[in-house]
Amino acid sequence: TSEATASILTGLHEGARTYGVPVVGGHTNMRSTHNSLSVAILGRARHLLTSFDARPGEVLIAAIDLRGRWHDPHPFWDASSALCHTEGAARLREDLDLLPGIAEDGLSRAAKDISMAGLLGTALMLAECSGIGMTITLDDIPRPDDAPMERWLSAFPSYGYLLTARPEDARAIIARFQARGITAAIIGQCDMTRRLDIIWDGEKETFWDLARTPLMGFVS
Structure with missing residues (x-):
């Protein structure tokens, strides 16, 4: 119409x-x-954060802007639209500028925005493209106080990223997000298993085994 x-x-x-x-x-x-x-x-970048460069031994960092609200009844976490008509637009642009800065300073090589696949689905795509595995501790994922875990894992946040980094660089990356009021934390480890394992309340389960069941077909 x-x-x-x-x-x-x-x-x-x-x-x-x-x-x-x-x-x-x-x-x-x-x-x-x-x-x-x-x-x-279309854009131009001096250094890239790709889905293909995560490596075993790196940590997995989640950075999510929790200063938002649910866009009911949809699974969208909206931390941006309220700022579009105010001076907050500058804040939104500067928040996005964190990502190329991290890449250009060599703190991370691999990252992916948390998309409609949710956090676990996004991590799975990142792991498959890079040919690695991951173990994620669910309780370490940044989450609003009023968001049930099941709903949050399927949420599409307007500002949410997964990054991998050398353990020694993790603190510097997290500090950059926290300085702008964005919650960031180490939520997992990268390994060579080609599985996505999750830990919750002390229990460990395999969420997906890419070696047995490819998601997108990138596993050889």
Whole structure:
């Protein structure tokens, strides 16, 4: 409908203004069961944080902005929209600038934004692309006080990242996020098992064995 189209275009305009990026193209689909938008992002980087460079022996860090709210009834944790119309837009841009700074200073090589797959699904994709395994302690994951673990693990936070790093660099990475009010913590370890194991309340279980069941097909 024209109302839905106007809403999408308004959101694109406000997002572009908030984050200081131009919109030069895109594709909408208003004829499917759900209105959708296709986007490609172009940019230039001096150093990359990729999904393919996590290594055994590194720690896994989660950095999530907990200063938000649920976008009910959806599994979205919104820590950004309330700032788009205020001076908070500058804060949002500066929060994003943490990631290229970490890469350029050599503190991390591998990272992935926590997406619709949730935290565990995102960690699984990162592990598979890098050909490694991980053990994650659920109680160490940054989480709002009122968020049940099951719901939080499937949440799509507007600002949430997983990064791997050498143990000696972890404190510096965490400090950068904390200095901007973003909660960050070591939540796991990278290993050579090609499994994603989880620990909760002292119990350890295998969430997924990539060596037996590839997720995306990157495991040889």
